Amino acid sequence: MFEISDKEFRRVAHFIKVNYGIHLNNEKKILVVGRLGQVMQRLNINNFSDYLDYIIADKSGEAAKTFINQMTTNHTFFMREADHFNYFRDTVLSSLLPRVRDKDLRVWSAGCSSGEEPYTLAILIDEYLGSARIGWDTQLLATDISEKVLNRAKKGIYSSEAVALLPKRWRHSYFKRHADNHYEVSNKIKKEVVFRRFNLMESFPFKKKFHVIFCRNVMIYFDADTKMNLIRKFYDSLEPGGYLFIGHSETINREDTRFKYVMPAVYRKE
Template identity: 60%
Template sequence: MITITDKEFKQLAEYIKVNYGIFLKKEKKALVMGRLQNVLQMEGFTNFTDYYQYVIADKSGSAVNTMIDKITTNHTFFMRESDHFYFFRDQVLPFLKATVKNKDLRIWCAACSSGEEAYTLAMIIDAFFAEEKKTWDTKILATDISDQVLQIAKQGVYSKESIDQLPSHWKLNYLDKYDRQNYRIKDKIKSEVIYRRFNLMDHLFPFKRKFHAIFCRNVMIYFDYDTKIKLVNKFYDHLETGGYLFIGHSESLNGGGTKFKYIMPAVYRKE
């Protein structure tokens, strides 16, 4: 086992926080050491100092991408925190249908992980608009910092067990049997989601038009307070008036620092 010293952990943790917003407490030292063991061994390193120098010197970005993939937890599933999806279907979509005059619906999944959230939203939108959908632009932007999970999302293949929470008519309408154990998202839903790699800590967000809804759930639990508030205020600036922000149920914007109005647990609105 290649051990990480306090100094090495502090150096690595500071780099990750500054560049990716992830706040690694001292208690995460063993976790970081364990998750990066194979990477160090495969690359031939015997200590974390040399590994850190290798990461920051790699201009291709491959080394840091691998590191972030290893230390982040990309756990999600279909219909996670399902009350958000029902609220989106029953409250948000009717409001947007009535108020978005150019029929250009702009939804952003800002930490899409392996794609379950984005595909669920695409299914909800398809079912909601039905025949009218032909006249709407309903494509969803789905971003994540991890190349690894983005590849899974783009493939759109999920196990039989993982789709259990989906309504039976969705399974029929939106998924095809892939093999004995897996199902694949149908092309009509896959084509509704645009996947891109994106770092939420980037100074500038390159979006020309504002969004009607932003989902950024179960990500900010890894950020400290200042990082979270800065990000939330960026979301506010990139939402249309009347737009919604969905965060994770384990997260909160209580304590001020933002202009968002509380709507229900983990749902906020720009007014």
């Protein structure tokens, strides 16, 4: 069993805060040891200082990818916080689509985890447009910092329990039965989602602004300053009238943002 000194923990916490925005308080010591200890054991590294030195010295970036893969929590499920999806379908699409130029709808699922959120959004868009989708570019962007979880998302394979609560028509139209009682997202929907690894702490490289950004249950890992800086970047990356969805456990101080509050965890750029 590995042990981490106070000095080593402060160094790990500083590294993950500076590079990934994640805030670790002292209560996370056990989590750090549990998640990184197995990696250190495989590498035959005996202490956390040497492990951080190893990450920093690795110019390929693979060691850093392994580090963040271990340190991030990727828990999600289909129709999580379902009222958001209902609002997206019933209100957002109907208000946005008539104003979208060149039939180019731009939606970003930031912190997409294993893919349930962006696939759900792609299905909702496809259902909403129906036969009228000809000529529309509705391909959406899905990003996450964890390459491991992105690889799982790209496969689009989920257990029968995971899709059990989805409408029966969705399971019939947008999924296909897979081996071992699993379901795979149809190629039609897979083509509508572009998965990319992206660190939200980096400068946003996007040439065009988005109409909708989903970033739910990601900012709970950030301190107040990091969260507000990210919210400002989201605001600047949205078209006027665009929507930001955050997690229900997250809040935005209305005095510190230009976003207009719409409903719990939903904000709009005016």
